[in-house]
Amino acid sequence: MTLSANLQFFWYIWRLTKGRIAATALLSVLVSLTEGLSLFMLIPIVSSLSSSNANIFEKIPIIKNWIPQFDIDLSVMLVLFVLLVTFQAALAQFKMLYTQRLMHKTLDRARLMLFERISMANWATIAGKRTNDINHILRTETERMLNAANTAQTLFQSIILLGVYLIVAAAVSWQMTLFAVAVGGLLFGALYPIRRRASNFGKTMTVSFQEQNHITMEFISGVRIAKLFTAEQRHINAFANQLESIRGGVVEFLKISSLGTFIFQVGTAAIAAGFVWLSIRVFMLDIAQICIMLVVFIRIAPRFNSIQEAVQTYLTNGPAFISYSEALEYFSSNQEEDQEILVKPPGLKEKIELQDVSVIYHESDPPLLHSIDLTIRAGQITALIGPSGSGKSTLADILLGLTLPNKGTITIDGMPISNGNRRAWRSSVACVPQDTFLLNATLRANLLIGRETASEADLWRCLDQANMGDLIRSLPDGLDTNAGDRGMRFSGGERQRIALARALLREPQLLVLDEATSALDWDNQTKITSAIRALRGKLTIVTIVHSAALVEFADEVIALEAGRVISQGSYADQKNDPDSPLSRMLASDGQ
Numbered sequence: 061m062t063l064s065a066n067l068q069f070f071w072y073i074w075r076l077t078k079g080r081i082a083a084t085a086l087l088s089v090l091v092s093l094t095e096g097l098s099l100f101m102l103i104p105i106v107s108s109l110s111s112s113n114a115n116i117f118e119k120i121p122i123i124k125n126w127i128p129q130f131d132i133d134l135s136v137m138l139v140l141f142v143l144l145v146t147f148q149a150a151l152a153q154f155k156m157l158y159t160q161r162l163m164h165k166t167l168d169r170a171r172l173m174l175f176e177r178i179s180m181a182n183w184a185t186i187a188g189k190r191t192n193d194i195n196h197i198l199r200t201e202t203e204r205m206l207n208a209a210n211t212a213q214t215l216f217q218s219i220i221l222l223g224v225y226l227i228v229a230a231a232v233s234w235q236m237t238l239f240a241v242a243v244g245g246l247l248f249g250a251l252y253p254i255r256r257r258a259s260n261f262g263k264t265m266t267v268s269f270q271e272q273n274h275i276t277m278e279f280i281s282g283v284r285i286a287k288l289f290t291a292e293q294r295h296i297n298a299f300a301n302q303l304e305s306i307r308g309g310v311v312e313f314l315k316i317s318s319l320g321t322f323i324f325q326v327g328t329a330a331i332a333a334g335f336v337w338l339s340i341r342v343f344m345l346d347i348a349q350i351c352i353m354l355v356v357f358i359r360i361a362p363r364f365n366s367i368q369e370a371v372q373t374y375l376t377n378g379p380a381f382i383s384y385s386e387a388l389e390y391f392s393s394n395q396e397e398d399q400e401i402l403v404k405p406p407g408l409k410e411k412i413e414l415q416d417v418s419v420i421y422h423e424s425d426p427p428l429l430h431s432i433d434l435t436i437r438a439g440q441i442t443a444l445i446g447p448s449g450s451g452k453s454t455l456a457d458i459l460l461g462l463t464l465p466n467k468g469t470i471t472i473d474g475m476p477i478s479n480g481n482r483r484a485w486r487s488s489v490a491c492v493p494q495d496t497f498l499l500n501a502t503l504r505a506n507l508l509i510g511r512e513t514a515s516e517a518d519l520w521r522c523l524d525q526a527n528m529g530d531l532i533r534s535l536p537d538g539l540d541t542n543a544g545d546r547g548m549r550f551s552g553g554e555r556q557r558i559a560l561a562r563a564l565l566r567e568p569q570l571l572v573l574d575e576a577t578s579a580l581d582w583d584n585q586t587k588i589t590s591a592i593r594a595l596r597g598k599l600t601i602v603t604i605v606h607s608a609a610l611v612e613f614a615d616e617v618i619a620l621e622a623g624r625v626i627s628q629g630s631y632a633d634q635k636n637d638p639d640s641p642l643s644r645m646l647a648s649d650g651q
Contacts, residue, residue: 065378065381065382066378068381068385069205069208069378069381070212072381072385073166073209073212076166076169076170076173077162077165077166080162081162083158083162084155084158084159084162084213085213085216087151087154087155087158087159088155088213088216088217088220089220090151090155091148091151091152091155091217091221092217092220092221092223092224093224094144094147094148094151095148095221095224096221096224096225096227097144097148098141098144098145098148159210159213163206163209163210163213164206166206166209167202167203167205167206170202170205170384171198171202173388174197174198174202174384174387174388174391175198177388177391177392177395178194178391180391180395180396181391181394181395181396182394182395182396182463182464183457183462183463184394184421184463185390185391185394186391187421188421189390194387197383197384197387200380201380201383201384201387202380202384203380204377204380205377205380205381205384207373207377208373208374208377208378208380208381211370211373211374211377212370212374214366214370215367215370215371215374218363218366218367218370219367221363222360222363222364222367225360225363226240226241226360229360239334239338240331240360243327243331243334244331244360244364247323247327247364248364248367248368250323396479396482396483404484405481405484405485405487405488405569406472406473406475406477406481406484406485406488407472407473407569408438408472408473408488408569408570408600409438409473410437410438410473411435411436411437411438411473412435412436412438412459412470412471412472412570412600413434413435413436413470413471413474414432414433414434414435414458414465414468414469414470415433415468415469415470415471416431416432416433416467416468416469417429417431417432417433417458417465417467417468417469417470418430418431418432418465418466418467418468419451419454419458419463419465419466419623420466426622426623427623428451428454428623429451429454429455429458429465429623429624430622430623430624431468431624432451432455432468432623432624432625433625434618434625434628436459436600436602436616437600437615437616438473438600439596439597439598439599439600440596440600440601440615440616441592441593441596441601441602441603441613441614441615441616442600442601442602442603442614442615442616442617442618443602443603443604443605443611443614443616443617443618443631444456444602444603444604444605444618444620445605445606445611445617445618445619445620445641445642445645446619446620446621446626446641447621449622450620450621450622450623451620451622451623451624452604452620453574453604454623455620456491456572456574456602456604458470459489459570459572459602460486460489460491460570460572461477461482461483461485461486461489462486464477464478464479464482472485488568488569488570489566489568489569489570489571489572490510490562490563490564490566490568490570490571490572491563491571491572491573491574492556492559492560492563492571492572492573492574493559493574494574494575496547496552496555496556496558496559497546497547497559498543498546498547498550498555498558498559499543499547500542500543500544500545500546501542501543502537502539502540502541502542502543503532503538503539503540503541503542503543503558504519504539504540506543506547506558506562507519507522507523507539507558507561507562507565508565509562510522510561510562510563510564510565510566511565511566511567514565516539518565519539519561519565522561522562522564522565523558523561525560525561525564525591525594525595526557526558526560526561526564526588526591527557527588527591528554528557528558528561531554543558557588560573560588560591568599569599569600570599570600570601570602571595571599571600571601571602572601572602572603572604573592573601573602573603573604574604575604575605575606589613592613593613596615611631611642611645612631614631615630615631616628616629616630616631617629617630617631617634617642619634619640619641619642621641626641627640627641627642
């Protein structure tokens with residue numbers, strides 16, 4: 061990570077914690093000072109062992125003749141030492157718990173902020189990202205961000221503690237302290253290539269973990285298809301290859317990072333030997349001074365190593381912030397406009413009009429819809445037909461207010477749908493998609509997604525309309541029956557009828573059925589189409605169909621091809637026209 065990226069990361073953590081991160085820094089300083097003070101107390105303890113030691117410590121700049129002035133018994137000093145260490149340990153534990161609570165709240169805020177940005181982004185922006193990648197950033201990358209923040213805390217405390225130890229060491233012998241700093245600094249500098257590898261490894265792991273998550277979620281989502289086609293081994297091989305790739309990268313990085321620990325351990329031993337030799341031969345320190353310096357040195361040496369390891373860990377996890385911030389910026393820059401809760405949705409009494417509507421997601425791609433002009437009459441049933449990729453689902457998204465056209469306008473009784481009112485418009489429409497979505501919750505909870513304030517009578521009325529009432533009544537738990545994961549407690553046709561009941565519960569002005577009857581048997585198709593016919597005149601219905609049997613109840617039929625409207629008219633007129641797309645559809649179905 062660059063200096064700018066690091067500064068952005070720290071500033072972001074500061075804002076997420078509302079400045080409370082400063083309290084953890086202060087606690088780190090206090091923990092370091094109390095630990096340094098407990099180490100400093102070794103000086104009077106050692107000096108009390110003999111009168112000669114006391115005279116020796118008079119030469120120490122900070123101590124001078126402080127020790128002789130206080131005639132404190134050794135046992136008292138030992139008790140004070142234990143109390144001080146106990147206080148330091150309690151303070152360290154408090155600091156650890158406070159920091160972890162704060163950082164986990166910070167993690168939750170980071171996830172919630174991204175979740176909100178994703179939720180409030182326009183549909184085209186969300187559709188432009190793989191679901192697996194969004195899930196990966198929300199879960200894995202934010203977790204790595206927390207690790208990076210915690211490591212930064214550890215690094216800060218190690219640096220503060222190192223400074224305290226150096227002050228204590230300098231009080232005994234500034235020459236030896238300078239020697240320790242110089243050699244430790246050289247060792248730290250010599251390991252720069254390893255830290256650079258750590259940074260590169262962090263970037264590589266971001267991509268590798270993202271791909272691993274994609275493979276996993278892809279298999280879980282399509283496990284039924286995988287088993288039907290006996291393709292489990294292909295997914296197993298892909299997952300195994302990804303695991304091997306990540307493992308290879310981790311092992312290679314561990315080889316490099318462990319080399320740093322090895323160098324520090326060997327270097328520390330060599331420094332300790334040189335330290336003793338210089339203390340005796342060059343600086344001619346007394347035994348008591350050497351003992352104190354050795355104790356301090358034993359505390360100082362691991363700090364250099366912990367700083368090196370903390371920097372490596374930070375550089376490994378730091379790139380997750382870049383991935384997170386890019387996603388945050390991506391979704392934040394494509395938010396739907398905030399709207400007042402009291403914005404009234406346009407009222408559909410007469411018609412929906414599309415004028416010169418075009419939709420294109422990428423400039424290099426052909427338009428999904430091209431110069432569409434059409435009218436959908438209120439209270440009627442309009443069927444959209446055409447081959448796959450003709451633009452039917454995109455047109456449905458326009459009608460539902462999920463997306464706005466790049467060009468042209470859509471109006472409801474003359475009122476244009478824009479960023480200012482399309483969320484309000486969406487509150488008055490409903491959709492039954494081909495791939496129904498049910499929560500792993502009770503039927504009641506799934507239905508109330510349509511309208512939270514619906515009464516028990518409303519629930520049963522809509523279930524009866526969708527031809528599901530009798531089946532639900534026959535279940536032991538009725539509306540409190542759990543739908544299971546993705547609604548697997550029910551068959552595909554039953555799930556679609558539940559979804560239809562949920563849509564009807566919304567009491568929409570516009571109901572869009574996207575192949576909503578495709579999974580039903582003929583008997584249930586007949587019952588559902590009867591229910592749809594009963595809604596004619598009460599609400600406007602647009603249904604996307606591929607089967608001729610499911611279009612015959614439509615008042616109006618709109619045929620699309622390659623993003624263009626190629627015909628529009630009543631069912632009867634188009635059926636009687638041998639050259640119409642509807643006639644060709646009926647002929648292909650043997651009708």
